[in-house]
Amino acid sequence: MLLIQKLIAQPRLIALLSGLIFPFAIAPFFLWPIAILSLMGLLFSLHKSSAKEAAIRTWFFGFGKFSVGVSWIYVSMHDHGGTPAILAILMVGLFAAFLATFPALFLFFFQRFYNQKSNKPIISMLAFAALWFAYEWFRSWFMTGFPWLFAGDAQLHTWLNGWAPILSVYGLSFFTALTAAAIYYSLREKQAVYLAFLVVWPIGFLLQNVSWTEVTNELKVSAVQGNIAQEIKWLPEQRSPTINAYLEQTRQHWDSDLVLWPETAVTVLKDQFQAYIDTINQEAINNKTTLITGIPFRYTQGPFKGQFHNSILAIGMGEGLYHKQKLVPFGEYIPLEHIIRGLLPFFDLPMSSFKKGDKHQPLLKAEKDKQLFLIAPFICYEIVYPEFVASMAKESDMLITISNDAWFGDSLGPKQHMAIAQMRALETQRYLLRSTNTGITALVNHKGKIVKQLPTKQRATLTALAQTRQGSTPFMLFGLWPLFIVTILILLFGLHHRNPKVND
Missing domain, CATH: 1.10.1760 (Arp2/3 complex 21 kDa subunit ARPC3)
Incomplete structure (x- = not known):
């Protein structure tokens, strides 16, 4: 007492x-x-x-x-x-x-x-x-x-x-x-x-x-979890083994309508990887599948020449290129870079010089039986912004998010991140497919509940049926004004x- x-x-x-x-x-x-x-x-x-x-x-x-x-x-x-x-x-x-x-x-x-x-x-x-x-x-x-x-x-x-x-x-x-x-x-x-x-x-x-939204169709989706160790992920000699591992897993799931790879699954710039992309693109088309992957992008010409982006690319039966808009300070860009770059190894992590993508980017597209579906993409940290996600979700049929939470090991971060993504699915009443390098990879339904989830720290592929849905929730219509x-x-x-x- x-x-x-x-x-x-x-x-x-x-x-x-x-x-x-x-x-x-x-x-x-x-x-x-x-x-x-x-x-x-x-x-x-x-x-x-x-x-x-x-x-x-x-x-x-x-x-x-x-x-x-x-x-x-x-x-x-x-x-x-x-x-x-x-x-x-x-x-x-x-x-x-x-x-x-x-x-x-x-x-x-x-x-x-x-x-x-x-x-x-x-x-x-x-x-x-x-x-x-x-x-x-x-x-x-x-x-x-x-x-x-x-x-x-x-x-x-x-x-x-x-x-x-x-x-x-x-x-x-x-x-x-x-x-x-x-x-x-x-x-x-x-x-x-x-x-x-x-x-x-x-x-x-x-x-x-x-139910604020309604079902319009159904897609068979797969999310590939490569489980590439973070300490070797960016090594030049690891590029081919990484791509081959993802492609080998994907070839077992070409019967899916949409296959999703995680953030920077491809660890080489798109322009340096284009010949390989063309080959995979044709293979996806032959199997009538949309493949969506995270990939670093660099402009090689024009007014933005030399500018880098953390991006998502859709190929095969789908199309579209999305540049990440919500960048992580000190992870994807360095504030006051000219002053603090080089002070600590942490400020020189791979791919920490990205530029923010444009606000007005078209959604990704996926095709099934000649019907077009619009996919709202979010890269890692972007999924934590409620208003941002709700705005992009308005015209979408489903949501996808890709991440590489291997940076945070088996800490609280990846679990919190997954739960936040579930909240975004609930707010927009859209199915959400999440692909990560080491976990948590999952499919979330329109009620924010996990339909299927892969074990973490394992190389595996999740396959499930995802509803496509249309309609807007009150939050999507009115935002935070109430x-x-x-x-x-x-x-x-x-x-x-x-x-x-x-x-x-």
Whole structure:
């Protein structure tokens, strides 16, 4: 009991511990009640604090959350990037410290304007949910964005996921924060009426039965997992064995309508590989199959001569070339390259000089029985952007995403990445085929559930039937505007009813 009393007397420690447990609410653990408990702990730590102190305590929360949640970055920096262990740990810590400033900023305003002692709990509850959504949205685009570790990601398999096609993962975050606030303030104020907000859960359950899109056809799809070790993947002498391995696996599945290879399955530039592509293209045509692969691309002429892209190429019965738009800082391009390039081996990883693709690129095409299907492609990190995926999915029949999560080994990163991809399928109610080098390779249905998945760290090929679907979910039609409007109304209402006697 004495230990508990001492703990309660340390609000910064409570905030830190609340943040440390947060990542266990999402993949691969999916202990979703922890997300609610974590946010309740944060609210408890803010009780009666000043706005400045609230920002400090929230920073401790964020530091704990991101230190655990993005610890997988260490693997790419140390194991594959050659960064000394101590320095890699320090850089992960600095990254977590930076990310923690975002919730600290938004909860500073929460404490100052909406959570003072004299304000009504109902205002604090709604404002907390609104500002939590605003914080996650801001983090999703500021400085290219990092839309990872959202509170809504914990609700992939709960009743709340029925809201995902309407309000996306951001709406799920809003309701998770609202749930935490409702329970916290009902306990603190001994007012069970606040629990009425939990009605969003059974409504979400009912919404799970709504189909916003409809089936138009079916494709037999295959996703090839080459399992090429990261340490040899980019060696020149490994190029031919890698291509031969992928082609050998593919030849066993030419009866599929679509075959998908992972990100940079081809480790040589397209212009240097064109003769081989022509041969594979003809083989795919002869078997009436579309082959889609990741491949690095270089312009050899014109105004963009010498420019490199991380790309996806469709050949055989399909066609199209897509250049990645959402690049990973320090992985695919180096900010302030002329200053920091060469300082650490991590800043000189293979293929770290890509350029961003154009915003207006046509979707890939695949053909079956003279019917054309539009495929929305996403390379690795792109799948984590909800609005970006929803925009490209509007005219598509299905989604594909390719990745090479071997950079992160058997850490939390690949599992979190897979779950995020499932959320995108749920938001757009499209089937999603995912091909990776070492795993996780899977087919996800329009409800965000995995239909079939390959074991990780094995050379194998997934084959299954995927529905093609048409139609738009409310999120695809209206984006985040409903959440923006609700958030603005809540914040304005809170300011209007704020007690002017409260000392800021």
